[in-house]
Amino acid sequence: MNYQFSFRPINHKFTRPLVTNHGIWEIRESIIIRLIDITDKVSWGEISPISWFGSETIEQALDFCHQLPKEITSEIILAIPDNLPACQFAFESALSRLGEKSESIDIQNLTYSGLLSAGEAALHQWQSLWEQGYKTFKWKIGVDNIAKELEIFNLLIQNLPDSAKLRLDANGGLNYKEAKLWLQTCDNFQPKIEFIEQPLAVNQFAEVLELSNLYSTAIALDESVATLQQLEHYYQQGWRGIFVIKPGIAGSPSRLRKFCQQHNIDAVFSSVFESPIGRQAALQLAAELSINNRAVGFGINHFFTQQELTFPQSLWKNL
Ligand SMILES: O=C(O)CCC(=O)C1=CC=C[C@@H](O)[C@@H]1C(=O)O
Ligand SMILES: [Mg+2]
Numbered sequence: 001m002n003y004q005f006s007f008r009p010i011n012h013k014f015t016r017p018l019v020t021n022h023g024i025w026e027i028r029e030s031i032i033i034r035l036i037d038i039t040d041k042v043s044w045g046e047i048s049p050i051s052w053f054g055s056e057t058i059e060q061a062l063d064f065c066h067q068l069p070k071e072i073t074s075e076i077i078l079a080i081p082d083n084l085p086a087c088q089f090a091f092e093s094a095l096s097r098l099g100e101k102s103e104s105i106d107i108q109n110l111t112y113s114g115l116l117s118a119g120e121a122a123l124h125q126w127q128s129l130w131e132q133g134y135k136t137f138k139w140k141i142g143v144d145n146i147a148k149e150l151e152i153f154n155l156l157i158q159n160l161p162d163s164a165k166l167r168l169d170a171n172g173g174l175n176y177k178e179a180k181l182w183l184q185t186c187d188n189f190q191p192k193i194e195f196i197e198q199p200l201a202v203n204q205f206a207e208v209l210e211l212s213n214l215y216s217t218a219i220a221l222d223e224s225v226a227t228l229q230q231l232e233h234y235y236q237q238g239w240r241g242i243f244v245i246k247p248g249i250a251g252s253p254s255r256l257r258k259f260c261q262q263h264n265i266d267a268v269f270s271s272v273f274e275s276p277i278g279r280q281a282a283l284q285l286a287a288e289l290s291i292n293n294r295a296v297g298f299g300i301n302h303f304f305t306q307q308e309l310t311f312p313q314s315l316w317k318n319l
Pocket of ligand 1: 115298
């Protein structure tokens, strides 16, 4: 089966910069792809790389799109190499929407986690999210010095309602001693702390495995397991804690589905700050593959102003 292929880069400025241990991220660069089949059915996909997590760069994704012919086949799509996981996700998602059995999975039962800004801004953000129905929040740590962050944490955790859950995401920014201090501190506030995400750098797996057996606070790996290859690698290396899965950069959705179903992993699905196109495809995987009903990290939308939350037509100007 042949598909007419076209693509369009889109850049979206965050409504507020995303500050993490990786640095300050202000603009999300993506590529929206469009497939049209012989019945003129249109399907969309989104390439939203995060190269500092291990996916391809936006330039590599653009080069890949430029070298494709105007007509492509499902063979070409299924042969996209593993070093282009965001492309694999986008093209395979678009292709599966054209398939006859493309019934969409119900995503109504998902619960969402609200992302709080790093630093003390978080103290003033959670209330309005709580009023909107969020029960789970994620706060970035490993950005400021640890004494300052622990001070803010103590205020935050005591102000949050008892039924709220707080996730901490260090983006690999803590050293071993700091990670132990955070885990020890969180143990004192259980059960309100759902997990600490990527406390140590990706190359400190032995230490994170050891820490995961010392504290009651759970640890989630994110950067360590960002692509399917990394996911399989650390599963083989013995990780049985929480896996943060970002479908947008993990790679082939069908291979991700197979892995999650085969290994029954405790997964938290997380955004790559994609547009509604990639978000829809990722949320369907989350609804299908979440086994512990953990809130999905697709809460408040940094990206699109309300009027752009419509489907791609609003993004797809003069192709
Ligand atoms: O997972 C969530 O709650 C929201 C998404 C999120 O936190 C992230 C998305 C993309 C890159 C990262 O800065 C960050 C993360 O580390 O999880
Ligand atoms: Mg993370």
